[in-house]
Amino acid sequence: MNDLRTRKTLIFNGSPRKNGDTAALVRALTERLEGEVRIVDCYRADISPCVDCRHCRMEKRCVLNDGMQEIYPWLEECDGVVIASPIYYAELTGKLLDVASRFQLYYSARFFRKEDPGLKPKRGGVVLAGGGDGDPKRPYATAKILLRQLNAREIFPLVCSHATNTLPAAEDAEALALVRSLADFLNR
Numbered sequence: 001m002n003d004l005r006t007r008k009t010l011i012f013n014g015s016p017r018k019n020g021d022t023a024a025l026v027r028a029l030t031e032r033l034e035g036e037v038r039i040v041d042c043y044r045a046d047i048s049p050c051v052d053c054r055h056c057r058m059e060k061r062c063v064l065n066d067g068m069q070e071i072y073p074w075l076e077e078c079d080g081v082v083i084a085s086p087i088y089y090a091e092l093t094g095k096l097l098d099v100a101s102r103f104q105l106y107y108s109a110r111f112f113r114k115e116d117p118g119l120k121p122k123r124g125g126v127v128l129a130g131g132g133d134g135d136p137k138r139p140y141a142t143a144k145i146l147l148r149q150l151n152a153r154e155i156f157p158l159v160c161s162h163a164t165n166t167l168p169a170a171e172d173a174e175a176l177a178l179v180r181s182l183a184d185f186l187n188r
């Protein structure tokens with residue numbers, strides 16, 4: 001069991017809507033999460049996408065000096081990480097993927113520098129909101145690739161409110177109950 005004073009959860013929110021469906025699910029999650037929680041608002045954070053300059057293949061440092069520099073230590077130390085996003089064209093949003101491209105630092109550690117990326121083992125979760133089209137399997141699979149990149153060893157089953165065209169996530173009792181179970185999983 002983790003120490004409550006030091007337990008940390010990092011949430012990436014890939015929605016442009018401050019009070020949208022993803023935000024409603026993230027709110028329900030944070031209301032129940034214990035310890036320190038930090039949310040990265042991918043649309044508003046000053047975080048550029050990776051430009052594949054390949055510097056991190058040689059040194060554990062990303063040369064892009066932006067908001068990601070203070071997120072890296074959080075990524076390394078946190079106990080839980082959550083990818084939360086609306087579904088856009090059956091995928092995570094582009095802004096979320098822009099931010100996530102900066103996880104390349106850890107891929108380079110493993111595959112090019114042959115070093116331990118220094119990421120604490122974590123629990124992971126995926127929270128999606130969709131109007132009701134298509135299948136959320138693809139964005140869930142993408143999110144799991146990102147979570148594994150971050151050393152999430154255990155990943156909670158998908159939490160998805162997938163009828164927001166007619167039922168806002170804030171009123172989706174099933175999705176809200178799953179979000180609370182995700183919080184309990186991350187609190188363990």
Ligand SMILES: Cc1cc2nc3c(=O)[nH]c(=O)nc-3n(C[C@H](O)[C@H](O)[C@H](O)COP(=O)(O)O)c2cc1C
Nearest residue numbers: 015020021022086087088089090130131132133164
């Ligand atoms: C550009 C765009 C693409 C979308 N593509 C999908 C989709 O493929 N499947 C789906 O179910 N909903 C799709 N939606 C609907 C959003 O996922 C849905 O409205 C969601 O609840 C918005 O979440 P938010 O309020 O957190 O931003 C799309 C919306 C936009 C703007």
